[in-house]
Amino acid sequence: xxxxxQNGKESDVVLSSxxxxxxxxxxxxxxxxxxxxxxxxxxxxxxEITPLIGYNLKFLSMKDIDTLTKQSLVEKHIISxxxxxxxxxxxxxxxxxxxxxxxxxxxxxxxxxQVFTSGxxxxxxxxxxxxxxxxxxxxxxxxxxxxxxxxxxxxxxxGTGAKISTLVHIPALEMTGNLxxxxxxxxxxxxxxxxxxGEGTKAEGDVYQxxxxxxxxxxxxxxxxxxNLIAQKIIEQxxxxxxxxxxxxxxxxxxxxxxxxxxxxxxxxxxxxxxDLLSSIKLGTDLGIIKELTDKKVAELILYTKPANIQKxxxxxxxxxxxETSRCEIIKQIVKED
Numbered sequence: 001x002x003x004x005x006q007n008g009k010e011s012d013v014v015l016s017s018x019x020x021x022x023x024x025x026x027x028x029x030x031x032x033x034x035x036x037x038x039x040x041x042x043x044x045x046x047x048e049i050t051p052l053i054g055y056n057l058k059f060l061s062m063k064d065i066d067t068l069t070k071q072s073l074v075e076k077h078i079i080s081x082x083x084x085x086x087x088x089x090x091x092x093x094x095x096x097x098x099x100x101x102x103x104x105x106x107x108x109x110x111x112x113x114q115v116f117t118s119g120x121x122x123x124x125x126x127x128x129x130x131x132x133x134x135x136x137x138x139x140x141x142x143x144x145x146x147x148x149x150x151x152x153x154x155x156x157x158x159g160t161g162a163k164i165s166t167l168v169h170i171p172a173l174e175m176t177g178n179l180x181x182x183x184x185x186x187x188x189x190x191x192x193x194x195x196x197x198g199e200g201t202k203a204e205g206d207v208y209q210x211x212x213x214x215x216x217x218x219x220x221x222x223x224x225x226x227x228n229l230i231a232q233k234i235i236e237q238x239x240x241x242x243x244x245x246x247x248x249x250x251x252x253x254x255x256x257x258x259x260x261x262x263x264x265x266x267x268x269x270x271x272x273x274x275x276d277l278l279s280s281i282k283l284g285t286d287l288g289i290i291k292e293l294t295d296k297k298v299a300e301l302i303l304y305t306k307p308a309n310i311q312k313x314x315x316x317x318x319x320x321x322x323x324e325t326s327r328c329e330i331i332k333q334i335v336k337e338d
Contacts, residue, residue: 003100004076005299008119012286012295013235015167015207016077017122019129019224022152022161023111026141030153031106036089042110043090046103049139053132055096057103062091068317071308073102077116077167083107101132108153109161111136118299120231122164122224129162130220149216159216164227168234171206171283172241182237183208190214191230205275205302210234242287249289256284260292264335268324274305274331292335300334 004016024030025045028038050059062070062083070084079093083104094103104112113136115129143151150161157163173179183193194209210230212223245252259280263269269277282298284290293301304313305327311318314326 002098003116003118004303005296006118007295007299008117009121010231010235011119013168013170013238014120014231015169015299016116016118017120017125017166018077018114018116018164019122019125020163020165021111021113021129021133022109022150022154022157022163023113023133023136024143024151024153025110026143028110028143031088031108031110032153034106039088039090039106042106043092045140046092046094046105046111049136050094052139053094053135055101055132057094057096057101060093060095062086062093063089065093068308068311072306072312075306075309076303078102078114079104080107101128109157120166120228120235122166122228122231126164126220126224156213157215159214160218160220160223162215162220162223163211164220164223165209165211166227166231167207167209168231168238169205169207169279169282170234170238171279172238172245174206176241176244178237178241182234186210186230186234189226189230191227204272205279207279242283246287252284252287253289256280256289260284260290263331266328268321269305269327269331270324271305271307271327274327275302278302278305297334297337301331304330304334 008014008016025042028034028042031039047059050057070079073079074081074084076099078099079102083091088106090106092105094105095101100116102114104114113129113133115125115132117125145151149159152158152161170179173182186193190213192211192213194211195203210227212227259277263277263281278298278301281290281293285293285295285298303309307323310323310326310330313330318326
């Protein structure tokens with residue numbers, strides 16, 4: 001089963017975790033300065049070594065992946081929105097069947113090594129990322145400076161090249177008016193708060209991405225420790241807010257069941273409205289108010305009601321109106337499944 005429809009640790013608040021390592025090949029210009037020949041050199045080398053990395057990884061050229069599949073990978077948070085739309089030649093992904101490992105080739109950097117898991121499990125995730133990174137470094141020489149560490153196209157990634165992030169669902173902090181205060185605290189502790197698809201995107205369905213700012217003068221383990229501490233604080237504060245809301249249980253039950261009624265009986269639903277409804281319904285499910293759903297089903301609803309994944313599930317391209325009606329049918333199917 002793929003990681004994005006599984007339950008993980010603390011999954012009532014933390015939807016998923018990701019460790020991303022940015023690396024570049026020694027002696028090759030950064031992607032923004034690469035000639036097509038340079039890009040092909042990186043592409044060919046990584047294609048050549050893919051079978052030696054292990055983990056059942058496969059090399060897939062981006063030019064051979066259709067637009068719908070690329071967008072579905074964005075919706076799963078596996079590739080970046082910019083990478084899905086890139087016109088740069090010689091781009092690829094190196095990915096396994098479980099899709100918990102994905103290396104973007106010639107994105108912002110030559111290598112963007114990413115590993116994912118559901119819930120909060122940063123330490124094990126970091127161990128996996130480092131293990132894969134060491135195998136790669138034995139196969140291709142990295143661009144590295146004794147003083148500054150790993151050299152990257154973006155100065156904010158220089159050093160460890162590590163960005164560790166979690167996606168958190170914090171509707172109760174929003175409903176109790178404490179969200180802005182919590183996000184300000186996170187920012188003051190050297191972490192970035194971004195939208196659901198990372199930098200430059202907005203929050204949807206009360207979901208935010210929390211990630212480290214500092215990569216220079218700090219180790220990967222220190223980054224992981226800091227993010228773990230902040231994630232635990234967010235979990236604690238969100239759960240306190242949920243307990244407060246639960247004191248007026250009739251009001252909360254009425255809200256989440258009204259939203260559940262709309263979700264399961266509507267004939268047309270936009271993506272934005274669905275995300276808002278699912279935020280409320282996930283809260284109700286996690287608090288034990290809604291008995292008809294499990295956290296796993298909610299995760300499936302969140303993924304398979306997104307535009308590209310609706311079309312992938314149906315097996316054809318759909319207009320916006322067709323997506324809105326198909327979305328409602330898919331919701332009914334998932335809710336009824338054993």
